Amino acid sequence: MDWQSIFAPSVPLLEGFVRGTVTFLVLLVLMRLVGQREAGGLGITDVLLVVLVAEAAAAGLHGEAESVTDGVVLVSTILFWSVAVDAVAYRFPRVGALLKARPRALIENGMLNRKVMLREFMTPEEVPSHLRLHGIEDIAVVDRAYIEPNGMISVVRRDRGETEPVEPPESL
Numbered sequence: 001m002d003w004q005s006i007f008a009p010s011v012p013l014l015e016g017f018v019r020g021t022v023t024f025l026v027l028l029v030l031m032r033l034v035g036q037r038e039a040g041g042l043g044i045t046d047v048l049l050v051v052l053v054a055e056a057a058a059a060g061l062h063g064e065a066e067s068v069t070d071g072v073v074l075v076s077t078i079l080f081w082s083v084a085v086d087a088v089a090y091r092f093p094r095v096g097a098l099l100k101a102r103p104r105a106l107i108e109n110g111m112l113n114r115k116v117m118l119r120e121f122m123t124p125e126e127v128p129s130h131l132r133l134h135g136i137e138d139i140a141v142v143d144r145a146y147i148e149p150n151g152m153i154s155v156v157r158r159d160r161g162e163t164e165p166v167e168p169p170e171s172l
Contacts (some may be wrong), residue, residue: 007012009069016070024052028085033103052078081119101149110140112157119148 004144034106058076089096104116112127127139134155136142147157 006067007069008067009073010067011070013073016073017077018058020052020074021081024048024078024081025053028099032099048080049078050084101150103146103154105144106140106147106153107155109144109146110142112139116147122147 022116028109029107031048053075056071056078058071085099089099104119105113106116106120106122106127107113112124116122117124128137130153131137131139131142133147134153136155136157143156143158145153148154
């Protein structure tokens with residue numbers, strides 16, 4: 001077994017760091033522009049982190065990278081930037097508003113916010129289906145509903161009761 005080929009970096013460490021940095025930051029910006037509904041139950045940075053770490057680690061595991069060290073440098077770089085982005089967003093709220101998604105008001109005082117619907121590519125027919133998941137049949141009982149940063153929709157009823165999503169019935 002050639003231990004040198006397994007652990008010796010095939011590219012300079014700085015190049016691996018720069019590649020990981022550029023990839024993470026470009027994908028973060030692109031995913032931030034896509035909108036919140038596409039994230040599903042995870043935040044956009046969570047999805048980005050999982051995909052990039054898996055891809056970077058897989059190259060080292062399968063031998064596509066020249067060495068395990070190349071994969072470790074990429075994974076370390078991606079994790080570094082994930083923590084750094086979170087730290088900057090926490091420390092500097094104005095920068096955090098750019099880096100992190102915020103809840104967007106989908107319904108206010110029982111009225112649909114067409115601007116948010118347009119931004120999230122949501123049709124008027126989709127809104128009632130999301131409300132039904134919260135056990136609400138009539139939009140008039142909704143005081144506010146938000147598309148959350150993780151893509152989920154939260155609802156506050158006019159009677160000020162927060163609603164929990166209703167579990168779909170199991171198929172028979």
